[in-house]
Amino acid sequence: MGTPITIALDAMGGDFGPSVVIPAAALSLIRHPETRYIIFGREDEIRAHLSKDSPLAAVSKIVHSEVAIAMDDKPSQALRYGRWKSSMWMALEAVKQGEAQAAVSAGNTGALMAMSKFCLRMLPGIERPAIAALWPTLRSESIVLDVGANVGATAKGLVDNANMGAALARALFQVEKPTIGLLNIGSEEVKGLEEIKRAAAALKAPGLPITYYGFVEGSDLGKGVVDVVVTEGFAGNIALKTAEGTAKQIGAYLKAAMTRSLMSRLGAVLAQGAFKALRAKMDTRTMNGGMFLGLNGVVIKSHGGADAVGFASAIDLGYDMAASGLVADIQRGVESFHNALQAKPEQALKAVAQ
Amino acid sequence: MGTPITIALDAMGGDFGPSVVIPAAALSLIRHPETRYIIFGREDEIRAHLSKDSPLAAVSKIVHSEVAIAMDDKPSQALRYGRWKSSMWMALEAVKQGEAQAAVSAGNTGALMAMSKFCLRMLPGIERPAIAALWPTLRSESIVLDVGANVGATAKGLVDNANMGAALARALFQVEKPTIGLLNIGSEEVKGLEEIKRAAAALKAPGLPITYYGFVEGSDLGKGVVDVVVTEGFAGNIALKTAEGTAKQIGAYLKAAMTRSLMSRLGAVLAQGAFKALRAKMDTRTMNGGMFLGLNGVVIKSHGGADAVGFASAIDLGYDMAASGLVADIQRGVESFHNALQAKPEQALKAVAQ
Incomplete structure (x- = not known):
């Protein structure tokens, strides 16, 4: 029951x-x-x-x-x-x-x-809400946030997102100390990444209810290397939409390839079980639902074009988030995360730079 | 000859x-x-x-x-x-x-x-270089820039990228007035998008050697709706790597699906011509080469792990860029683009908001 x-x-x-x-x-x-x-x-x-x-x-x-x-x-x-x-x-x-x-x-x-x-209203201590998405990966699923609520990375915003994403991972994946990655680009000395580095330093603080993994790149999203990928809303939204677009693009290539000759059409008929499994794997309806985090309550945004199967997934997410006591868990995390951010950030930053 | x-x-x-x-x-x-x-x-x-x-x-x-x-x-x-x-x-x-x-x-x-x-050295009037990438699309190819040279959008930087990307499109695609899209997210009233809106207003100025299309989202990249997609380096790099990662992820799903039963394996054998065509379509080696723009000269960065086929594509790009007089074309564009940015930006911004 x-x-x-x-x-x-x-x-x-x-x-x-x-x-x-x-x-x-x-x-x-x-x-x-x-x-x-x-x-x-x-x-x-x-x-x-x-x-x-x-x-x-x-x-x-x-x-x-x-x-x-x-x-x-x-x-x-x-x-x-x-x-x-x-x-x-x-x-x-x-x-x-x-x-x-x-x-x-x-x-x-x-x-x-x-x-x-x-x-x-926002939870006390959280300045900006985030929208979290479930991301299908080669391992299972990851949570990616923010995918569009706020633009621009601040260290505090990224740390808040890490906290909220971790609480969501505990609720949805039943892991005690979720692994957290910060979305970043490969180049070492590009200006403008200071806030991400400061967030990284804060997330390394001992005692937090997470396992900080380090930086992840766009190419790592589909691999599922971490439970939670943290970013600001612009890059997160671009990543999400780009992945959806790429999946559709490859689907179109595949369809064109499989209908180009009699042999390939015959092959496609024989392999129809395989294609059905592939379609199920790529069915974005089961991943439908943008989870609004940082609010005094659980809110889920379904895709506007979702059918009943898709909208039902969004309802399921709402059920799981409510049943798990997610909002209280996020609230508990706020204080320890913010202490981590404020504890000698310069020192922590030096440690990161080494 | x-x-x-x-x-x-x-x-x-x-x-x-x-x-x-x-x-x-x-x-x-x-x-x-x-x-x-x-x-x-x-x-x-x-x-x-x-x-x-x-x-x-x-x-x-x-x-x-x-x-x-x-x-x-x-x-x-x-x-x-x-x-x-x-x-x-x-x-x-x-x-x-x-x-x-x-x-x-x-x-x-x-x-x-x-x-x-x-x-x-940089070209006079250009403050920040950009790295441009070729992006395979359902139509043919687009140019996406910046994919990692600089982080953070400024209106001037985005307009410079549009100018440089347009010159590159003229060189590589032989189009006189390339279509330009600005990468953006769907939400209307998110803070932090002012610089993108200012760039949009500038790109609408009459007389520029481009056709300004408007905003494009991550999901539009693979469709090839424009010749050139303009963004700042963080989101551009995340988009590029996410698309590469998603393609690999779907490739892995496809492989798993096609080997799961005797029937699907047989189907795969019959359709091997189709799969070969699909692999060719998804062969990132032919798109290898990050084009450095904004410099007094043509520089191409090949992927570090490229094989001879991939590195040869990067050399081909260098050949095409040099043969087309790209650097001089970018230089010619600088002044008109900057005038567009400075011409009554407030007025232009109001026009955009309507």
Whole structure:
């Protein structure tokens, strides 16, 4: 028997709204039968989909909202017209009030982040939130953060990301001292890497609940050399999107190659089991869900174009994060990490330079 | 009949030294029979390899050097012991003196960049050099820069990169007004993107010898939506390495999938022509060569682990860049690009925000 968790769903987000969100909730409910849902959005639309699934209807409460946040609104616009009354805001408010333990939305990323900061507030001691992503690797999965919440590396921001990523790895991978790598480029003496070096020095401090691995490069991401890869949001977002794009590009090459001759088409038919396994391996839907970290509560952003399988993965993530007591774990980590950063940074930096 | 070009080769760089550099020069000579070589390094070693290839020997001059730059030296160390007398420095000096029109080395990137700046100097008006890479795309190839010379985006640096990348695209792709995209992340209101927005405003100025496309994301790199993708060196390097890593990761998945059952192995045998075509498509050796831009001369950095096929691609790039008059073209672009940046940036920025 798992932990009973209530999840707040923004039914109006994403490209498909309730027609994806409700079937997704049904899928996740099969995996976590203890889940309860509060579903925010247009009641008639939600009810139409919910009526098809009585086990889901039995554990769900609908809260009507007229206002849906558009996918292309700027965060400031969304806040102006959607505060208090949009389905997105109301899902977050349910987490704030303790009625739900996680909120999941496929809506506009910038709006969801802005509302999350406004509604839930940052954890004390954390200045900037981060978005964490699961990254499929040759070993299993890594966590990569930040993939787009904040631009520009500061040592404190990177150390915060390490702390939050470590707490997430404990929650999702059940490892006590996750291995942490700092994303960096190979060149030794390039200017502008001082903040990364300062963060590295801080992460080497004794007593932290992590195992600091060192620098990792872009080529290490897919190898899975560490549990958590820490970076700032610009490079992290570029890395994530580049990997997705490269996977699609190679998929297109492969398809073209396998259909170019009769022999290759025949080979493809014989190997169709293999290609099915490959597709499953490269199915980004199972990795769907940007995890917002550093807030007073669990918020998951699903890809706007996700189908029910993809959105269900995002709900699963919300369940796991809530059930593990992630927010409290991050909060506990803040102090020790910040002490590490402040403890004689110059001395630590010298040690790194040697 | 092509243009006669003399190329200075650092025979001592990379993991394999003359045993790769000399056969590579022979390969490139077949494609460009007008090439002449000056080969710098240990004379006996070079001569041993050169004696096996009389066409190459006939167009090559050896200049002896005792000093080779180690692959793991810091740039400052390399400069201290290798200035004037290392094979790397001497190859650059040959370009400076006009004896050669391009230098190619597989040595330590940081050392080669530091020595290039010291020996050749920057072009007037350009503050920071960039490293450009060829990026295979679904359409053909794009140029991506900077992939690691400098960290941190400044509007001027990005505009310089656009200018240099455009000149390179004119040289390599024979397009008159190359399309330019600025690498960015999707979020609208993230702080820290001001410099990118300023660069975008400048690149929209009328009369520049480019077609400004707009922002591109990491997922667009493999699609080939523009001729030139402009970014700063940290994100560019992360993108390049992430794409390489993802390609290897998918290659490993594919191999595992194709050998998992008798049927898939049989399918793989039938489709071996297809897989050969796929491997050729994904062969990074043909894209080998980091092009140093912004210097008073053409310098190519080959991957340290490149084989003769890979190093020959780097020589080919050097040939094409030298034959096209690239450096003069970049120089011509500097002034108009800088005027674009300085022309009422506030006004231009407002136009972008609308």
